Amino acid sequence: MQTTTLKDAKNAIAIVIFVNLFQTCYSGDIYELEYSKLPKLFTLDPYEECFLEPGGLYCVVDIQLQAQTVNDIWYLIKNYSSEPLAHLRHDILHKGICVTKRCNVSEEHSKNVTYDKKIVESFLTKCMTRELEEAYQLEGNVSVRYCEDKVYSRSFNIFDWVYVAIILGIVIMNGIGTVYDVWRKKREIKLDSRNGRLTPVYAVVLGFLCTLYDYMGSGPLWQDNIVIEADACRQLWWTHFIYINNYLDVPTACYDITWYLAADMQLFCYGTLVMMIIWKFPSLSRYVFGLLMIIAIIVPGLQTYIFNYYPIIPPYSE
Known part of the structure; x- marks a missing residue:
């Protein structure tokens, strides 16, 4: 019985390998020699x-x-x-x-x-x-x-100097405060607020993108990537501070990976509201979670259909 099962498994593996080779050769892709x-x-x-x-x-x-x-x-x-x-x-x-x-x-x-x-x-x-x-x-x-007609460069402007001054001020104050706390053996002040922990660091990064970012280099694709993103940040920085940047439909986004921070903050607010409702009305918990599950299924389906999105993660090009 075990011998038969092992033989069947080997046959199945051979079939899978053959099918993959067949698809590779006849799937419409061109050979490496032709591609070259x-x-x-x-x-x-x-x-x-x-x-x-x-x-x-x-x-x-x-x-x-x-x-x-x-x-x-x-x-x-x-x-x-x-x-x-x-x-x-x-x-x-x-x-x-x-x-x-x-x-x-x-x-x-x-x-x-x-x-x-x-x-x-x-x-x-x-x-x-x-x-x-x-x-x-x-x-x-x-x-x-x-x-x-020349290597890309630009001079410092007033906003660059202001940003540098602010960062230097923060570093100096942080150093003085650290030395003072060690000397007086004070306990560290903790920021328990989610917004208090995230937004100050976020502001430092956005400040860099709005000021010094496009000053840091040059190259054939510098304008097409870095400069236009820096310009977008100078126009859209305020949307990041109120965490709505993931709703903007713009040609060039400012630091587009921060869509996650906006979505995370929004879900935190929505989640807090849901938990407050459940805490106030415990008997509604099953209905609230059931409704949220239905919405989570229907809304992506409607978006995929209306906007003609690819329903699953598409394969990467080449």
Whole structure:
């Protein structure tokens, strides 16, 4: 009996392995060798080196690929990009381009295209199409996100100095208070309030994001990621202090991982209200918890249906 069971288990394992291999080979994915033939999805030219020569111009762009006639590369790109939940779109390339070096732009011409988006898009479309035609028999329509003619930097403003002064003041007062408490052997004052524990630390982080954050570096994607987030924090900081930032529908969020802090604070308030009702009316506890369970089931279902959300955690692209 045990021998038969073991044999059945081995057969089942063999079937599972065979099915997985079959799906891997025939699921529509392309082989690694074919994938290597596709244009690189993300490429960045050297950033600082672009500005070593006079008239340096660096642009971050998206390139929409096109083909006059269907060839093998274009067929692979369209086939691979047809499953957005499993694969990234390979018909749109994302590049950081040193225009003056890669496209042989003169210093005088680079000064002109820096401040005219249409001119630089037209020029880069011709430049990138020339490269794509030579390598892949494809064309590219360029959309410029932004261009820089020098390494990103900014000077300190009054808000930066105020934030630095506040932080230094807190550090100094904390040091003096710690020394005094040790000397007098005083007990530490505890903040029992949830808001009292969380909000001061949260405020220090938000202050950094609103002031010094975008001052800390530079790079080809600095403006596209750090600078726009810092700008969003300068506009939306107040929503974080009252913990409603997770309800905002904005193009760029301020420190978006803090949605959890807002949700946690809101659930804490809702939970406190529910517990007060149950404490006041114990006989209603089963009905209250039953109602909450029904709401917790129905609301996500309605949101998924109305807004066409993916019902389960989607697979990560590539």
